[in-house]
Each structure stands twice: as structure tokens, then as C-alpha cells.
Amino acid sequence: MELPYTEPLTVREAGPRIVPEPPRRGEPGGEPCGLCSGGATKAVWGNEHFTLHPPVGGSMPGHVWLASREHVDSFCDLSPEAAQAFGPLVARIERAILAEGDVGRVHVSRWGDGGAHFHVWFMPRPLGMLEAKNFMLPLWEDVLPNVSDEELREAAERIAARL
Template sequence: MRLPYAEPLNVLKLDDPVIPEPPRRGEPGGEPCGLCGGGATAPVWGDDLFTMHPPVGGSLAGVVWVASREHVDSFRDLSKEALAAFGPLAARIENAILSLGDVGRVHLYRWGDGGSHFHVWFMPRPLGMIDAQNFMLPLWEDVLPNVTDEELRAAAERVAAAM
């Protein structure tokens, strides 16, 4: 794996901790939850527990993100039913993304630092893109030229159709 930046890089001094942390979207004092407010991209798939959405402004066709229907924060907050369903759903999505072809591996990311509504990213690492292994994939995804939002949605629809 390799950083998508030229050497030499300088390590910055870490900022002092910000405590309490700024509110996230969907938390008291923060901006409204985009998912609950209908501001997210229209889902390409959904069931009673989860919806699956395409990203916008991205460089990797085949990326999708999955959100819970219920406004909860993280895995520990999901209903028992949703928690039990997430594993099988993740496997279905992984298989569907791999079926697109030319995918080396499917990465899952759950950060939760931006919005407080449970969502998990599924990101295909293109086959042979060794530079983007491990935690480098989001960095490369950020610097590679974007594809159109229409391409991102079309790929997400192919993922949904393959589930």
C-alpha cells in the first residue's frame, strides 16, 4: 500500500483534544439528521430494517452505504432484529459488489463521526490496486478523479440488482 501523496510528508502536531466534541448531525445542537429529514440520496434498495444508497461526488463506482431505518447511533444501539440482520445483509452486499467484476476486495467502514444515524460504507478496492490496500483506500478514493453521480448510482443499482 502507498500514500497518494508525494514524499517527504511532515507529521503535524496533533491538535489539543476538543471536549466536549462538537455535535454531529442528528444530535442535539447539531444540524438535523439528513437521513431522517429525507436529505440523503434516494435508496437503491431497502427492506423493513435497512436502506442502501449510492454516494455522490465519489471516484469509485460500486460504493454503497447502508443505513438503518431507525435513528440509532451504532451497532450497540440497533434493535436486536436489525443487529441480527446486519451480518447476512453485509454478506449479500459483499457478494453483490464482487459480482460487478474487477474488485479485489470489499472494504467496510463505520466511522460515525459526521452523522449520528447508523450507516456503514461498503467500498470496493479495484482489482490490482495494491496501492489502495488497507486504510489507504479512502485516501485514494478521495484523490482519484470523480466519476459522475449518474455512474455511481448506476453501479449501486447493479449492486442492488445482484443481491
């Protein structure tokens, strides 16, 4: 596990806390919700509870994100039906990403700091890319050269076809 940067890096001090935090997209006082206003990338798959989307401006084909159809914030806000459907669907998405081949592991992340509409990221760690293990994968994803959005969408469509 290695940082995608060369030494020397220095640890900086955390800034002062900002409370209350500024509103996120989709919160009162914030920008409109991208998903609810139709501004998000077009879904490649959906069922009654969730939709699956490719990222834009990414470096790792097979990277996808899953969003709830209902505008809710987090796991604890999902309807009981959507919450119940989530686990089995995550397993299906993981299997569909692994079937792309050349994937060592699928990392699943829920951040939620940008938008207040429930969404979870699935990121394929390239097989053998051991420096990108654990929390290094999003850093590597950020610094590696982007592939085309078309390539990201095509990979997402292959994954969707396996669901």
C-alpha cells in the same frame, strides 16, 4: 501500500482535544439528520431494517453505504432484530459488489463522525490496485478524479438488483 501523495510528507502534531465534542448531524444541538429529514441520496434498495444508497461526489463506482431505518447511532444501539439481520446482509452486499467484477476486495467501514444515524460504507478496492490496500483506499478514493453521480448510482442499482 503507498500514500497517494508524493514525498516529503511530515508528521504533524495532533491538536488539542476538544471536549465535549461538537454535536454531529442528527444529535441535539446539531444539524438535522440527513436521513430522517429526507436529505440523503435516494435509496436503491431497502428492507424492513436497512436502506442502501449510492454516494455523491465519489471516484469509485460500486461504493455504497447502508443505513438503518431507525435513527440510532451505532451497532450497540440497533434493535436486536436489525442487529441480527446485519451480518447476513453485509455478506450479501459484499457478494453483490464483488459480482461487479474488477474488484480485489470489499472494504467495510463505519466511521459515524459526521452523522449520528447508523451507516456503514462498502468500498470496492480495484483489482490489482495494491497501493490502495488497507486504510489507503479511502485516501485514494478521495484524491482520484470523481466519476459522475449517475455512474455511481447506476453501479449501486446493479448491486441492489443482486440483493
